[in-house]
Structure formats: C-alpha cells, structure tokens
Amino acid sequence: MVRSYIGITAWITAVVAVEFRFTNHCNYTINLFGGGNVPICELRPHTTRNNNCNATLGTQGLFKHNATNEANLLEYSLINTPGFNQVWYDISNIPPGPGDCKSFEHCKAVTNKTGFNVPMHVAPTKYANGANCRVLNVTKEDSEDAYLFPSDDLKTHDCPLDEVFNVTFCHPGLNNTISLRGLY
Numbered sequence: 001m002v003r004s005y006i007g008i009t010a011w012i013t014a015v016v017a018v019e020f021r022f023t024n025h026c027n028y029t030i031n032l033f034g035g036g037n038v039p040i041c042e043l044r045p046h047t048t049r050n051n052n053c054n055a056t057l058g059t060q061g062l063f064k065h066n067a068t069n070e071a072n073l074l075e076y077s078l079i080n081t082p083g084f085n086q087v088w089y090d091i092s093n094i095p096p097g098p099g100d101c102k103s104f105e106h107c108k109a110v111t112n113k114t115g116f117n118v119p120m121h122v123a124p125t126k127y128a129n130g131a132n133c134r135v136l137n138v139t140k141e142d143s144e145d146a147y148l149f150p151s152d153d154l155k156t157h158d159c160p161l162d163e164v165f166n167v168t169f170c171h172p173g174l175n176n177t178i179s180l181r182g183l184y
C-alpha cells in the first residue's frame, strides 16, 4: 500500500510522466485492470504493450490481472512532498479484508484469502540503483519483495518521475509453476 511519504501533498503537473510497459510471458491472456476493476487491456501471451496500455494514469493507481480482489497489485503514487518528483511504487500481496493483521501468516489466517494470482516482475529501465529504485520480483504469495501486511512499509520504492518500468508477467527464466488453489 502506497501510504508512506505523503507529507505535504502536492499535485504533480504531469509534464514528465512515468510509463509502464507491459509484457506477458504467461501462456494465458493477462486481463489488465485498474482500481475499481476498471478494464485496461488484454495482453495475449508473448506480447508487449507500451504507454501504460493506453490507460491514463492518475496521481495514484494500480494495475492487476483479472477483475478480482484476490490479486497482486502493482501500485503507484505520484503524490510527493514538494521537490521530490518521484514515482512511488510497490507490489501488494495483501489479501482483501485484512484489517490490521501484522504478518503474512496472520493476514492469511484472518482472511483465508490470497493476494496473489500471477508472477509479476517490475524493472526500472532508466534509474535502477539497486536500492530504492530497483527490480521487484514477485513470484509467490509470500514473496519478500511484496507488501505482505498493511504496515509492511519497507516495501515501497521510488524512482524519478520520468522512469520507464518494464512490467513482465511470468518473467522467462523464472519457475512460474504456480498452482492457484494449491497456495494454501
């Protein structure tokens, strides 16, 4: 959840803007949705779509596969303290309805739901520095790169606002054998 680092909020006048480029290497179609289950586009296997798949970015938003709450979310926020001009991003695997659960195991026990449905790899292409601006590689429901509970605040990252992210579903070379109902 992108909820840190929001001090004195400033609305970015989007002269330079972040871009997400989506590639699907899963052997099934990715149905890309935004917040509120707003449909964005379909990505057939082994296709790439640049320019946010033609979605208009908000000051905060998310991308996910399928119109379901039981999905991992690529979340972004362009809300900054003045002068920062960063894009804040994370992948949230928090299951729906978590309350104030305090760990992956706790959230799973409280919700009996998953917050993960597809392997997702997010790579900054311009400013990656191995630290705050770096690859997030989420391949399972308890991947350490993902937000796993609501106050898991070390999982938010940031890059300069004109970053271009490669977002790859089922990144090749990974072991993407996932059993959707076998996650419990």
Ligand SMILES: *[C@@H]1O[C@H](CO)[C@@H](O)[C@H](O)[C@H]1NC(C)=O
Pocket: 027, 177
């Ligand atoms: C997709 O990959 C899975 C796992 O490797 C395999 O079981 C399945 O048959 C494949 N489906 C298609 C349509 O190729």
Ligand SMILES: *[C@@H]1O[C@H](CO)[C@@H](O)[C@H](O)[C@H]1NC(C)=O
Pocket: 041, 053, 054
């Ligand atoms: C996305 O926008 C580009 C450029 O305007 C256009 O060529 C393309 O057809 C659009 N794609 C979709 C799926 O709307």
Ligand SMILES: *[C@@H]1O[C@H](CO)[C@@H](O)[C@H](O)[C@H]1NC(C)=O
Pocket: 028, 031, 065, 066, 067, 068, 117, 118
């Ligand atoms: C969600 O995606 C999976 C493949 O990852 C697909 O099999 C399933 O039918 C989709 N569910 C919905 C509700 O679209």
Ligand SMILES: *[C@@H]1O[C@H](CO)[C@@H](O)[C@H](O)[C@H]1NC(C)=O
Pocket: 112
């Ligand atoms: C958890 O969810 C699964 C699948 O929906 C269901 O079969 C099971 O009974 C649930 N367990 C509990 C403790 O609610």
Ligand SMILES: *[C@@H]1O[C@H](CO)[C@@H](O)[C@H](O)[C@H]1NC(C)=O
Pocket: 123, 124, 125, 166
């Ligand atoms: C981003 O994707 C492009 C096109 O697929 C590729 O050429 C480039 O190496 C990728 N960059 C990173 C950092 O993954």
Ligand SMILES: *[C@@H]1O[C@H](CO)[C@@H](O)[C@H](O)[C@H]1NC(C)=O
Pocket: 137, 138, 139, 171, 173, 174, 175
């Ligand atoms: C992503 O994480 C998985 C699971 O830890 C690992 O097998 C894989 O090599 C990683 N891929 C990349 C590109 O870092």
Ligand SMILES: *[C@@H]1O[C@H](CO)[C@@H](O)[C@H](O)[C@H]1NC(C)=O
Pocket: 175, 176, 177
């Ligand atoms: C992928 O992971 C599954 C489940 O852990 C395992 O059974 C399988 O052998 C692995 N495949 C490869 C190619 O590593």
